[in-house]
Structures are given as C-alpha cells and as structure tokens.
Amino acid sequence: MVFLTFLDYLGVFVFAMSGLLTASGKKLDLFGGFIIAFVTALGGGTLRDLLLNVDISWIIKPNYVYMVIAGVIFALAFKKVLNRIRKTMFLFDTIGISLFTILGVQKALEHDTPLAIAVIFGLITATFGGVIRDILSTEIPLIFRKEIYATACLIGAISFVVLHHYDINETVNLILSGSLIAIIRTIAVIKKLGLPVLNDKI
DSSP: OHHHHHHHHHHHHHHHHHHHHHHHHTTOOHHHHHHHHHHHHHHHHHHHHHHHTSOOHHHHOTHHHHHHHHHHHHHHHTHHHHHHOHHHHHHHHHHHHHHHHHHHHHHHHHTTOOHHHHHHHHHHHHHHHHHHHHHHTTOOOGGGSSBSSHHHHHHHHHHHHHHHHTTOOHHHHHHHHHHHHHHHHHHHHHTTOBOOOOOTTO
C-alpha cells in the first residue's frame, strides 16, 4: 500500500508543522519547537505501540523522524505564509486525524485486539499527539473542550470496525470511514457545533 504509506508520511509532516506553529505561538526556543512538533506528529502512534507492546514505528522506521524534521524546517521557512492560511492547515489536519484514526484501528486489529479496544486505539493514534502537545504548551487539550474533534474520530473508528466485521473491502472501508471523520469534523467547524460544556448545572 504505497499510497497509504505516502498519506501516513504526509500526516506526520503536517502534524509536525502544526506542532512547530503552536510552539512558535508560545515563543519556545528551537529545541522546544522540535519537541512539540515531534510529540504532535508521533506521540499518539508511540503511545499506541507501547500499549500494544510492539516495536515503536519511528524507531524501526526512521523515515518518520525525517518527516518530522522536514515538517519543522518547512514550517520555519514558511511560517508567515502558513499562519496566513490556517484554513489550509485545518484541511490537512482533518485529513491527518482521519487517516491516523484508521491506521490506529488497523494496527490494533492486526494484533487481534477486540473490536471495541481497536476503536480506542484509533482514537489514541489520532488525538493523543495533540493532547501531549497541548499539555506541554500549558493548554487544555483540544479533545477535552467543546469543539467536536475526538468525537469525529470515534465515530469513524466505529464505522471502520463495523464494516471490517462484515468483511467490506479494506480500501473501500478506509475511504468511507476516513471520509466520515473528515465530513463530521468539517461540518462541526463550519456550523460551530460542539458537545455540551460541563458547568455547575450539569
């Protein structure tokens, strides 16, 4: 699946750029920026691999690290332009979480995890890099706020395992479930939809 590998690398590249821009907004130094970019791009996958007790992807395939470095360099070189095209970054981010959710589910299923647990691994892969990024940046993680983010990944992951259970072609399943995540996320942002916020009345 050369195309799938390409999309995986593209997701790492884009998330690395996102992490670097976040670090820049917090006025971190270059080393801090690289660390934030690294955990944003690879943190979720690393946590997934640790929990599955398998080889960590970026250790056995250093191309992932090279993509982080490339993303950092690109973001540094074109920081002003990227800050002006946040909508484009949103598009790439949405594609990234869609792909990473499905990749996480796939990897969990390859190791014979129950379907419900595979859904959780998809969610971890897609979102926990951002959670680590936000914690290190002293922000409340995005998935814990009102904005629909993790919920879209959760629905897409459930869709994937259900279709997988009924032996739907894997490529078709990836396209359908990944598109579902992207559509939900995009509509939620455009329509400013969100989950109820906890307060003293809830």
